[in-house]
Amino acid sequence: MRYTTLISVEQLQALEAGGTPHMVFDCTFDLMKPESGAAQYTEAHIPGAVYANLDTDLSAPHGVPGKDGQVIVAEEDGEPSSGGRHPLPSREKFAAWLSSVGFANGMQAVVYDRNGANYCGRLWWMLKWMGHDAVAVLDGGLQAWQAAGGAVIDREEPAHFQSNFVAGEPLLALATTAMVASRLDQPGQTVIDARAGARYRGEVEPLDPIAGHIPGALNRPFAENIGADGKFKPAAQLRAEFETLLGGRDPASVVHQCGSGVSAVPNLLAMQIAGFEPTALYAGSWSEWSNTPGLPTRQGANP
16 A cells, blocks of 8 residues: 555554555754654654654755846756755655655655655655655654554664665646746636735845745635644545635646745645645745745735
């Protein structure tokens, strides 16, 4: 059995007991203290879990601006697949990283964090983007694992043998700034912004040069997908909430964004849990949009 959206603690335990080829990834991170994610992983993680660092493993280097203003990226890193604060690495570079940690095409991937699925969703999406469908988020994260009596260890894991992960056709769509801009105010596109309401409305902006949101975007903060128990809300509840948000708009038209393409993924995942067809991710998000000259912005509440 393949798990493609969520996996429970009990299902993961059964997977491990049954000897199914799989790999667990700990994606714990902290935007304000980037070094603390690896430290938290070292202090306590699921036995055998590989640490996936948002900045160094799941993002491309930001590069160094040259004299003409263009960003210089080392040749071995390849051309990033998106812009923004957390640009996607090239598919080739990401496949090389997966191979370096021993992940193979025939494995089930299980991803988790301590952050309400905020950061592990990035790896879930990236594996789908690489054509790998057998990837699931551990519902409730490390907290649910520990609450169920799951063991944790406090040391580095031994290195895995090199594998040869081969990328396939993307299973999820990646939207670019040009694509989103060309479809503004058209019925074929509905942008959903996963940032907190105050940032969406433009009342505060701690990171980017312009406050506000993409014109026409709807707002659903990503934390609204998680219930009081720390797990994703039931599928029927998620479906009802998204249908209310969309207000009759076509779910297939949805493009998800946030600040840098990371916290938008829980919304995208929640829609799939709710039974909607896969939707698109604008990975550059507000950090790329607001830094692109000439693009319109809006402030205020939902349209």
